[in-house]
Amino acid sequence: MNFDVKNCYNYLMITVNKDKIEDFVSLTRLRNLPxxxxxxxxxxxxxxxxxxxxxxxxxxxxxxxxQMLYAAIYVNNDILDWKEDLKDEIKSKRPIPSGRxxxxxxxxxxxxxxxxxxxxxxIFVPYLANFELAFLFFNIFYTLVLKKIPYLxxxxxxxxxxxxxxxxxSLFGGIQNYYLIYGFFVFAILxxxxxxxxxxxxxxxxxxxxxxxxRQIKLTxxxxxxxxxxxxxxxxxxxxxxxxxxxxxxLTLVLGxxxxx
Numbered sequence: 001m002n003f004d005v006k007n008c009y010n011y012l013m014i015t016v017n018k019d020k021i022e023d024f025v026s027l028t029r030l031r032n033l034p035x036x037x038x039x040x041x042x043x044x045x046x047x048x049x050x051x052x053x054x055x056x057x058x059x060x061x062x063x064x065x066x067q068m069l070y071a072a073i074y075v076n077n078d079i080l081d082w083k084e085d086l087k088d089e090i091k092s093k094r095p096i097p098s099g100r101x102x103x104x105x106x107x108x109x110x111x112x113x114x115x116x117x118x119x120x121x122x123i124f125v126p127y128l129a130n131f132e133l134a135f136l137f138f139n140i141f142y143t144l145v146l147k148k149i150p151y152l153x154x155x156x157x158x159x160x161x162x163x164x165x166x167x168x169x170s171l172f173g174g175i176q177n178y179y180l181i182y183g184f185f186v187f188a189i190l191x192x193x194x195x196x197x198x199x200x201x202x203x204x205x206x207x208x209x210x211x212x213x214x215r216q217i218k219l220t221x222x223x224x225x226x227x228x229x230x231x232x233x234x235x236x237x238x239x240x241x242x243x244x245x246x247x248x249x250x251l252t253l254v255l256g257x258x259x260x261x
Contacts, residue, residue, distance in 0.1 A: 023095035024109060027078055028071035035070060035164050036063055038184075042168020045175050049238060055172070062128055062171060065120035069132045072113035073139045079106050080143045131167045135160070150211035151220070154189045154196075161188035180239045183231040187246050190224045193217055194253060221254055 039062065047053045078085070078096045082103065085091035095101040114136065121128040138160070146156035162185035169175050228247040235243045 020101065023100050027075045027095055027101070027106060027109070028113075029074045030067075030071065032074075035161075036067065038161060038164040039063065039066065039168040042165040042170075043172045044168075045165075045180070045239070045242075046169045046172035058125060058172075061120060061124040062168075065117045065125070065128060066132065066167075068113050068120070069117035069135065072110045072117065073136065075106050075110040075113070076140065077143055079103055079110070080140075125171065127171060128167075131163075131171075135163070138163075151216075154192050157192040158185045158189035161185065175239075177235055177239055179231050179234040180243055183228055183235075183243055183246055186224045186227050187250050190221055190250050191253065193221065194257060225250060225254065 040059075043054065043059060078094060081091075082097045085094055085097040092098065096103060096106055118129055118132060121132055138156075142153070142156040142160070147153045162181055165184050166178075166181050169181070225247070228243070228250055232240060232243045232247060
């Protein structure tokens with residue numbers, strides 16, 4: 001009996017609801033790839049952009065395993081946030097708050113992805129499993145605690161972004177100057193303000209959003225820009241070039257947003 005991939009796929013589509021499969025895939029946010037780029041950036045810093053010293057096989061397993069773990073984390077977020085998502089016009093249409101996927105189904109899916117991710121890490125890159133467990137528990141802590149505390153939620157977002165960069169650096173040898181990672185941390189906080197502006201304007205979605213003021217946000221952004229400028233002075237060679245790029249990008253975000261207003 002010949003194995004036909006196409007026929008097998010068609011049978012699966014007939015047996016299982018195609019729309020439901022698409023809903024499960026959408027839960028994983030596979031299109032949300034910035035975190036992978038952050039890991040790769042950390043790896044490049046660790047090898048000082050010398051690709052000849054890069055362990056490509058190790059990098060592939062790191063990205064594959066971490067992609068699956070973050071897919072599970074996104075599913076967990078939707079499970080934990082489903083009540084709040086119901087209050088948001090756009091988020092209420094997601095698979096879990098809309099009822100297209102039951103929470104217990106999503107939980108089984110998340111646990112399966114987590115187990116596979118950890119097994120891949122333990123087998124191929126054992127040290128990665130420590131990072132993955134830390135990310136898993138930190139994300140739950142962020143969703144249940146930090147997300148409900150004004151401004152600390154942005155600290156949590158910045159920590160996650162910087163930690164992914166640090167993970168890439170740490171898994172592939174480390175670097176001498178960690179100021180750049182701190183710079184990326186504060187930059188991620190700045191960027192997250194702009195990503196959250198629509199939510200802040202829609203204060204009905206989360207009670208925490210009512211505590212924000214435009215003046216406080218502007219002062220925080222000014223402090224972040226000043227910090228990024230100082231970090232340029234504490235870096236050298238390729239790290240300084242990256243620090244300058246981050247600062248200019250941050251400045252462009254701020255000027256672009258307030259200039260258009």
